[in-house]
Amino acid sequence: MPMTARIERAIARALALSQGGSAPAKLASALPYATQPGGARIRPTILLSVAASCGDDRPALADAAAAALELIHCASLVHDDLPCFDDADLRRGKPSVHRAYSEPLAVLTGDSLIILAFDVLARATVDHPDRGAQLLLALSRRTGMPGGICAGQGWESEAEIDLGAYHRSKTAALFIAATEMGAIAAGHAPEEWLDLGALIGEAFQVADDLRDALLDEESLGKPVGQDDLHGRPNAVCEMGIGGAVDHLSKILAAAIASIPSCPGEAMLAQMVSHQADKIMPAVPARYRA
Template sequence: MSTRIEGAISSAVAVGQGRGAVPARLASALDYATAPGGARIRPTILMSVALACGDDHPALSDAAASALEMIHCASLVHDDLPCFDDAATRRGKPSVHKAYSEPLAVLTGDSLIVLAFETLARQSHYAPDRVAQLIMTLAQRTGMPGGICAGQGWESEAEVDLSAYHQAKTGALFIAATQMGATAAGQDAEPWFELGARIGEAFQVADDLRDALYDAETLGKPVGQDDLHGRPNAVSLLGVQGAISRLKDILSGAISSIPSCPGEAQLAEMVRTYAERLTPVAPNAAVRPSNV
């Protein structure tokens, strides 16, 4: 599956880089922002759901997976900008604005967003109805009112609805992953909302734990961002052990929420595997003091 996902992303980015007379640095930045990737958890979940539902149009699943990951990568490029997190590193290397400049980082994120929807549109000849639904789902989980743009927008509000904030900032693309996987395989997307929402919530709690327990070298990105920017997080609200307990409860609920499908057992095993990966294990780590 990993080879399939990486191939799909690489092919989509190559289309976006174009041929002939193109701005070479921007073309290079598209590749820099997307490869090498992180865990690719969102496209992996999408592909796993598609396979569990039959995956009768693999090219469509590939396009959906690569489109979703490009949106995610675009969000990371923008998140790292000085106007947001001002992060110098991402995935163990300089962030895009540090490697290429702030203007090119903005253009890189914008280009990846547009390329994501172009990648889906190019599959219209396979199954127009499915492609239209995929585009709609990805758009809703990217913009306003309930997408990752809304998640970033909550950080500018005086009062934050924590549930809405987490579902938009982190949960949105996980909901997109489960729903787009089902849609790509010709299944109804609605029953897959809860699974995506629960996985997204679990990922947010796990990210809060990693931010509290690990150092920047381990994570490959700056730590302590929630404390630095005064954002709500699970560790500050529940403590480390409370957050770990909450994470386990969420993941148990995620497994029980999997809709009936031919590959239900395999999908449940995939969620269990990610549960183990998400739960932070840092035997020698101490919780860092706030604002350090």
């Protein structure tokens, strides 16, 4: 089965767990609204690619991990879009959850998706106790406090931002979760996969900063210049468009170099290059070295 089909099937199966006879209808429909159709599904794609490179001997466990990670990512988007954060009207080209439903339902949608992510992993833990517990710990570590995406978002409420900690937690954390969880699901040690996740996360952050600076609202599906608008740190502000493009290329080369020796090493290098092509915005020639 192609990877994209595996990911969508895993997410659909997870969402089915949240539906039921006695569920309130609006919240029940907001959960699939917030998760389907998805964006690039880049985090679960990386997770399954790493699992494949490590032999993928427990594909059902890898699927559960991929779904859980994407549910957490979607939850973070729903909460980040709230009026008290980005106040975004649009997400993936359609109204954000609080615009389509309401602010209370958007808060509850995020909460429910977080809980669903852990529920999916807990179910998988029944059959695979050792790997399941490790997957749960990797996900909670990269999601909550003190170093997960909640911490990353929390940095934006500080008067002085620790830039390293901010980027590591705000964007890189879920990419690190992707590589770690892919390895764990296939029975490999997560430690040696950390660098790959961190470097892909850094590349993604720089690419996002470039996109914000370059693209218009229509092609992006969300208002442009949001980050700059809210005074958050931005690679383009720090090093200019040309500098950011150059930096991005170097990060991607380092990411490929960091891939541990494994049967799927070449396949994984190709996946990283492919993802890089997808995230790299169209940069006018005058900015390229």
